[in-house]
Amino acid sequence: MNSFDSNLIDQVIESRSSCRAFLDRDIGRETVQDILSVASRAPSGSNIQPWQVYVLQGESLKSLIEKVTQAHDALNADPGLIKNFPKPYEYYPTQWKSPYIDRRRENGWGLYKLLGIEREQKDKMHQQHQKNFTFFGAPVGLMFTVDTSLEKGSLIDYGMFLQNIMLTATARGLATCPQAAWVNFSTLVMPHIGASEDETLVCGMSLGWPNEQELVNTFKTPRVGVDEFVTWLS
Ligand SMILES: Cc1cc2nc3c(=O)[nH]c(=O)nc-3n(C[C@H](O)[C@H](O)[C@H](O)COP(=O)(O)O)c2cc1C
Numbered sequence: 398m399n400s401f402d403s404n405l406i407d408q409v410i411e412s413r414s415s416c417r418a419f420l421d422r423d424i425g426r427e428t429v430q431d432i433l434s435v436a437s438r439a440p441s442g443s444n445i446q447p448w449q450v451y452v453l454q455g456e457s458l459k460s461l462i463e464k465v466t467q468a469h470d471a472l473n474a475d476p477g478l479i480k481n482f483p484k485p486y487e488y489y490p491t492q493w494k495s496p497y498i499d500r501r502r503e504n505g506w507g508l509y510k511l512l513g514i515e516r517e518q519k520d521k522m523h524q525q526h527q528k529n530f531t532f533f534g535a536p537v538g539l540m541f542t543v544d545t546s547l548e549k550g551s552l553i554d555y556g557m558f559l560q561n562i563m564l565t566a567t568a569r570g571l572a573t574c575p576q577a578a579w580v581n582f583s584t585l586v587m588p589h590i591g592a593s594e595d596e597t598l599v600c601g602m603s604l605g606w607p608n609e610q611e612l613v614n615t616f617k618t619p620r621v622g623v624d625e626f627v628t629w630l631s
Pocket residue numbers: 413414415416417504529574575576577578579600617618
């Protein structure tokens with residue numbers, strides 16, 4: 398039987414957080430390859446391994462950023478353009494309820510408060526949201542797709558794969574931000590990465606070296622206590 402220092406995995410899990418400002422410092426292709434290779438040990442139902450990953454660096458990253466930041470600005474100026482950006486799937490419910498909406502608001506307003514952005518400052522909110530589409534300055538952007546024929550079970554598998562990437566990166570001193578924001582611009586992302594008609598964009602992810610000096614990266618998110626989500630049966 399394997400034996401590990403259990404503190405190690407706890408430390409990696411507890412030190413991961415979403416990074417929203419990266420250093421302008423490259424990551425070698427081998428490191429990205431290693432991270433993806435380790436992450437691919439994620440379990441999946443019947444071992445079908447439903448993940449497809451597109452790694453963007455250099456020109457492919459820069460040109461996607463140009464396309465999507467422009468589209469996001471245009472959409473902000475004319476919300477009617479939303480018809481050009483159908484979503485491949487709904488990440489969030491259309492009808493929110495408690496406690497989820499409360500936690501979502503706490504998270505969103507908490508981040509804006511830290512950054513000194515107030516409720517009526519829509520322009521600043523847009524600029525902050527726009528940073529998603531620059532991969533927050535990260536040197537590597539990852540796009541994840543799934544074959545559209547697969548079912549919800551594959552999204553369960555996908556979550557494990559994504560978390561493995563984030564933990565493997567954290568263990569190497571790197572940082573990540575998983576990003577559903579990109580799904581809103583799937584119609585631009587999918588042709589850009591050369592994905593086939595059979596694929597659906599799951600999400601994106603920024604990967605790079607964290608900028609520890611940036612205020613945004615001091616944002617720490619709470620979790621509800623175990624007693625709030627566990628029912629012990631005997
Ligand atoms: C699948 C997924 C999609 C997410 N999408 C975004 C996103 O588009 N932009 C963003 O800034 N954060 C995004 N997040 C980060 C969450 O806001 C963050 O995980 C949550 O607030 C908890 O904070 P932590 O990751 O720092 O622990 C996403 C997280 C997940 C798991």
